[in-house]
Structure formats: C-alpha cells, structure tokens
Amino acid sequence: MIMTYQEVLENARKTILNCKVCPECNGLACGNTLPGPGSKAPGNGAYENWKGWKAIRLNVDTFVPDTEVDARMDLFGHRFSLPVLTGPIGSMTQYSREDVTVGFNAAMIRACAETGIVDCFGDGIVEKTVAGALEAVAEHPDCAIPVFNPLPNAKICEKIERFESSGTLATCVVVDSAGLSHWRFKGESPGSKTVEDLKFLKSCTKKPFLIKGIMTAKAALKAVEAGADGIIVSNHGGRVLPDVPSTAEVLPEIARAVKGQTKIIVDGGIRHGSDMVKALALGADAVMICRPFAVAWFGGDAEGIRTYVEKLREEFTGAMYMVGARKLADLCPDMVR
C-alpha cells in the first residue's frame, strides 16, 4: 500500500535538515531562509507566491455533462498524465549533512517517469551532481529536462551536447540565476543574457528550448523573439530579488502577451491541485512545483514522490470536476475570481 502524505511528512521530519516540514510549505515558518544562499530579504518571496494563489478563488459550475475528467497533458510531442513539472534543485546541500543531490536527481527522474510527470533537474555547481541524473535519463528518455544556469554561452553549449545525447525531453536555460551570488563564490560567472545570446543557445540544441525566470510580458515577448518553445514564469521562489510581484499576479498579463506562441509554465508557491486549476485557468499550460518534492523524497524516496503526485492528481481532477472542466483545454479565466 502506498504511504499516506501524512506519513511522508512525518518521515521527512526525521531526516531533513533546516526545513521544518510544515503541513503547508509556504515559507512562513522558515522565513524563506531555505534553501540558504540566495534567499532575499526584506520580505518573503516564497510566502508572497503562496499567498498569490490563495487570493484567487474557484467558481463552482456543476451544470455540465457528468463525464470523466481527463487531466492528461501533451508537451513537445509526448503525453503526460498530469500538467506538472518538478522544479530543478541544483544542490540539496541545504537539506542534508551529506550531498544527496545525485541520489535525489536519479530518484526524481525514475519516479516522474513512473507517475507520468516531467522532471526538471539543475545542472549543479559540482559536476558529479548530474551524473546520477544522466544515468536515469538514459533509462527513462523524454521525461526529464536539464535546467542550465546562465554561465558563458560556450560552457552551456558544451553541456547541452552532453546532456542531449542521453535522451532529454527539452533544454532549459534559467536566466534569473544571473542574480545568484553563491555561484560567484564557487568561481563561476553566471550573468544576464541578451536575445542574441538566447538565439545562439537555442541553435545549440535540437530539442525544444525553454527559458526559466520570466516575470513580465516584455520579457516573455523577448523570449518568444529568441525562439523559446516554452517559458517558465518564475521569480525563483523569491530568491533572486526582494519586492517582486508574485507569479500569480503576473501570469494573466504574460498569458495575454504570448499565449499560443510558446508554452507557458508557472511556478512559485503552487502546492495543491486547486492551485493548479487556478494557474491553468489563468493561461498556464502546466505548473512547476519544487520544494514539496524535496520534502517528499526525504519522507519516502521514490514512494514519497509517488504519494505526493497521487495527492496532486486527486486534488486536481476533483477541482477540475467542480469548476466544470473535463479536459485541460476547458480551463479558462471565468472559472476563477
């Protein structure tokens, strides 16, 4: 029998470091001090993101035919059981005395392949952190996306080549990591990218190309100009700049600007299936969820991840049913307020 989510959380409390494993992962108890380097004061971006979704309400509509809910998503020529991508975690060292990133990446890819969602993994400062991921990608092609930090273009290109041959679904560059100071301490040099840089990086890959860290309609239009097949509306969980809007606030204007020209994925404080319904109703094609997957892994390895995915599935299909949506394309702005 699969573990309950309560059991996953109880187990995680025994093994995880720093994180308080709250019943609701909203950045309040930890003050968004996790994962450490990069968390930006003043304010609490993680909490602001979470609050953004809570401020949106669902409109009940049961005046529709009583048919089955179909939550499947088609992305880049592949079918997934839910519109969920996991958020990349470049290093798990904040959560554990030992660096467990290798095992985490591998378990995530295997569990995501099994449950029918997409795994995104960070390229990591330490080269060995991606080794486990690449092995797992080879076993389970087309369900994982490497997310490259904005290092010099030649370095990213070199990595793209190595990763792509293992069978990744797409290639992603995270542009807002340009503001993360801890990379500089490690002797690397991430930095901002122009549209021309991004066009060049797209030319390095044969896979669909995503850009993570979009927070304005203007940036979304630039991403489209660069040829992005998908954008990830994200403020890095509030880690790169204080006083930014929540992702729920900016999603509608970004969707108005680029919906249909590129896939739109949104992250930041999305915790429940009901939040997923809100995100898709407001124009996202899929959601990305990060921190709860780390907790689920500490709480039960691959089984913990499965438990969390099944919880999301039940909540999402239940909420779709109640707002009158029977397939993802039915979700639209008048289902929320």
Ligand SMILES: Cc1cc2nc3c(=O)[nH]c(=O)nc-3n(C[C@H](O)[C@H](O)[C@H](O)COP(=O)(O)O)c2cc1C
């Ligand atoms: C420990 C940790 C490490 C992260 N590392 C990366 C990374 O390497 N690359 C990246 O694009 N985002 C990274 N992020 C940001 C997440 O992918 C995600 O954008 C953010 O946490 C917001 O989602 P959430 O509120 O569901 O956690 C990291 C987040 C955490 C908590």
